[in-house]
Amino acid sequence: MIELALTTALALLLSFLADRGKTLAGLKKGARMFLNILPAMLVVLALVSVFLYLVPASLMTAWLGKGTGWTGIAGAALLGSISLIPGFIAFPLGAILVRSGVAYRVIAVFITTLMMVGILTLPLEAKYFGWRVSLSRNALSFAGALLVGLLMGIFL
Amino acid sequence: MKSRAVVFLKKFGFVLVFAAFIAISWITRFAGGMEIGRNFRVFFLEMILILPLMFILIGLFDVWVPRERIMRHLGPGSGAWGILWVVLLAMLQAGPLYGAFPVAALLWRKGCSVRNVFIYLGAFTTIKIPMLAFEVGFLGWKFSLLRGLFSFPVFIAIGFLLAFYLKNRQFEVREPG
Structure with a gap:
């Protein structure tokens, strides 16, 4: 966050010193792109807020901790695919799961699907890539995430 | 009105x-x-x-950044170097996935190949450095290392697969608005 702010400030300063007009044009372009995507973004944030209320972290822990067999993995994959949890919640949650004895492959599948598959962000993704491509990308990522998670489980 | x-x-x-x-x-x-x-x-x-x-x-x-430059380094025919550059670009970023879509759209408009656009998204979702640092802190370096190692070929393959599927299908990345 601080790095991003510093990078942006520095880039802005250099750009402004180099060419004032170009910088303003860039800022205008950026602002327009931001405003165009804002409505879809707010929809996604609203969906995520409702989802996190319906499935709070405590419930996730309970679900993931239940089965270490295929039901556990399926649950982890499903939960990971739907959720859009920021890293600052997901990783501490993962650490709690490790401590409470949940199998590593279940946690790995949860984390990989969480990162690679985004069902709640689909409405936004489709605005850029279209529904068919977005669905294909997420389906492929789901298969990939499952594979990565299971492979990790073998080595952890 | x-x-x-x-x-x-x-x-x-x-x-x-x-x-x-x-x-x-x-x-x-x-x-x-x-x-x-x-x-x-x-x-x-x-x-x-x-x-x-x-x-x-x-x-x-x-x-x-002029279009020719992106075209040359990340465009069709940029080969393995194009993949390397686009992965590095993705790794240096931070933030949630929805921040990656506009960047992907911009890259595409500037001439980045379809394959590299999707490799960019794949790398962004899996191996961003700021996120890795955080992950290592909570789940240990072995976890992150294995995840990165196995994810890499997977998202590269996804990039190739989608590019192959979209060849001759007039695919384009739209910018909303």
């Missing part, structure tokens, strides 16, 4: 309904709605802090 109102409603209708729901929840002290409102505030703050900064960078990138 009327059509403008319709456009506005179509764009923000859902958001308005959601806002009304949160407001009514607060008035009636409906615990569930208030909780959802608090969740929304956390995510909204994250977004409103990060995205404007990102879009400033995207706008500057747009005006300063």
Whole structure:
């Protein structure tokens, strides 16, 4: 966050010193792109807020901790695919799961699907890539995430 | 004038309904709605802090980086180097997935190949350095190392697969608005 702010400030300063007009044009372009995507973004944030209320972290822990067999993995994959949890919640949650004895492959599948598959962000993704491509990308990522998670489980 | 109102409603209708729901929840002290409102505030703050900064960078990138350069380094025919550059670019970024879509759209408009656009998204979702640092802290370096190692061939393969599937299908990345 601080790095991003510093990078942006520095880039802005250099750009402004180099060419004032170009910088303003860039800022205008950026602002327009931001405003165009804002409505879809707010929809996604609203969906995520409702989802996190319906499935709070405590419930996730309970679900993931239940089965270490295929039901556990399926649950982890499903939960990971739907959720859009920021890293600052997901990783501490993962650490709690490790401590409470949940199998590593279940946690790995949860984390990989969480990162690679985004069902709640689909409405936004489709605005850029279209529904068919977005669905294909997420389906492929789901298969990939499952594979990565299971492979990790073998080595952890 | 009327059509403008319709456009506005179509764009923000859902958001308005959601806002009304949160407001009514607060008035009636409906615990569930208030909780959802608090969740929304956390995510909204994250977004409103990060995205404007990102879009400033995207706008500057747009005006300063010429299309020929992206075309040459990331375009069709950029080969293994193109993959390497696009992965590095993705790794250096931070923030949630929804911040990656506008960058992907910009890269595509500047001549980045379809394959590299999807490799960019794949790398962004899996091996961003700021996120890795955080992950190592909580789950250990072995976890992150294995995940990165196995993810790499997977998202490269996904890039190739999607590019192959989309060849001759007039695919384009749209910019909303």
